[in-house]
Amino acid sequence: MTEHTIHMPCTEEQIRELKIGDTVILEDWLYGIRDATQIHMFDKGRETKFDLAGHAVIHTAPNVKKVPPSNFCPAGYESVCIGTTTSMRMERFTRPLMEKNGVRMVIGKGGLGEDSRAAFKDLGGVYLAIIGGTAALETTWIERITDVDLEDLNPECLWEFRIKHFGPLLVAMDAHGGSLYDGVKKTAADRRAEALAAMGVTAEGASS
Amino acid sequence: MKLDMEAVEEAAKHLYIQALKILPPDIKEGFKRLDATETDPTAKSILATMIQNIEVAEDTTNLLCQDTGIPIYNLEIGSGIDFDGYKLKEAIRKGCERATTEHPLRSSVVHPITRVNEQTSCGIRVPVINIDFTDKDEVFEMEMIPKGSGSENGSYLKMCIPAEGVAGIKSFVVDKVIECGGRVCPPTIVGVGVGGTSDLCTKLAKKAGARALGSTCPDPEGAKLEKELSAAVNMLGIGPQGLGGDSTAFAVHVETAATHITMNPVAVNIMCHSARRARASFTPKGVEIGF
Secondary structure (H helix, E strand, O other), rough: OOOEEEEEOOOOOHHHHHHOOOOEEEEEEEEEHHHHHHHHHOOOOOOOOOOOOOOOEEEEOEEEEEEEOOOOOOOOOEEEOOOOOEEOOOOHHHHHHHHOOOOOEEEEOOOHHHHHHHHHHHHHOEEEEEEOOHHHHOOEEEEEEEEEEEEEHHHOEEEEEEEEEEEEEEEEEOOOOOOOHHHHHHHHHHHHHHHHOOOOOOOOOOOO | EEEOOOHHHHHHHHHHHHHHHOOOOOHHHHHHHHHHHHHHHHHHHHHHHHHHHHHHHHOOOOOOOOOOOOEEEEEEEEEEOOOOOOHHHHHHHHHHHHHHHOOOOOOOOOOOOOOOEEOOEHHHHHHHEEEEEEEEEEEEEEEEEEEHHHHHEEEEEEEEOOOHHHHHHHHHHHHHHHOOOOOOOEEEEEEEEOOOOHHHHHHHHHHHHOOOOOOOOOOOHHHHHHHHHHHHHHHOOOOOOOOOOOOEEEEEEEEEOOOEEEEEEEEEEEOOOOOEEEEEEEEEEEEEEEE
């Protein structure tokens, strides 16, 4: 249970040091990515102008306000509310994001599946769990939106954020095949019969 | 009482924004209750962060969650209300659109096939507007629910058969809560519809999930079932965010409807911990905004 602070972008060595149960605070850069972003990148062949090698992506589609471009908001977008969406829908994009774009960290809520677990292990990546539905707090960790790509997909563009003390995030899946979700899944499966029995439901399905 | 459509439009706009920023008192109380009983340290720290987020949202007048959801307006029209139904729906749509463009809010609504986002939170048959009639004299009530997709994707229907009995209903609910794990942003309110037709059953599950914490099913059989299910799902150890703990659900809520002799339908619709709703009551005295 170590606490880490990582300035982005990071290296494979830094990633391999992280273990499930550790916490991480990210500094400097973060990229926002979503269902449509990845459908367009990996199913429709669109390229991004960003170099994502060694970077973290967060499963998000922010609330933004269009403003005249300035030094503070060079892309013409001001952040209103930035939070995190359910990761599992984007499971099949983890490996291509890592292989093709060099992404090292995926931040989201609810966890990812077996394909992602294998990709993290093979290529050196981690899944960092954020607490879903706490976007007001998360927004305070984001300084500003510095750039945007695939803008026609708004709000599901590829967003570039400047961040400060982003976290703590929980290492929920590591580069060694570990996943915090395994234990919970097993507990729930083990307790299922007990929960049903408490309501008078037996294995045969009879209800008292 | 004649409904003032400008006031309806303003309320439709205001309620959407208010619902996204301030949680109802019963949900805040629900968090306190879970926080007091949770025994797992990780779960306790997650609950503390969620409670902190509610405070940050209010202090910074920001949205609780970035998911502006699918906008749903539930209308209850009492007796003696004079209104033009078409204009009423148009006023709500306009209010919903204005909340999105004027605040501004993220439009989370797209065409189901082209996936084109009109950036208005509106589209074909959206906002969802449900209309019901009550015997209340000169009261028009409008409830707004921005339904987040993480939990709405935790929606299920099973046309059980009579031979599966209540056991079939109970197993289905428990299995779906396990299947959803952390994806639906627990602690949740698990809405369960029992009976009716397939569409009514699903609708009842949604109604149950959106009910205030502390309320009970008006059907005593449904009330008994929701009590049993509430205890059962919290034995599973899924916990806040699916990372383990006692607090899997604030409660299971059940709504019932009569069904066919050959049918035994059950539906599940989950409400995430950001269980947002807002309400406007129109009476001859004026408009009152609450939850």
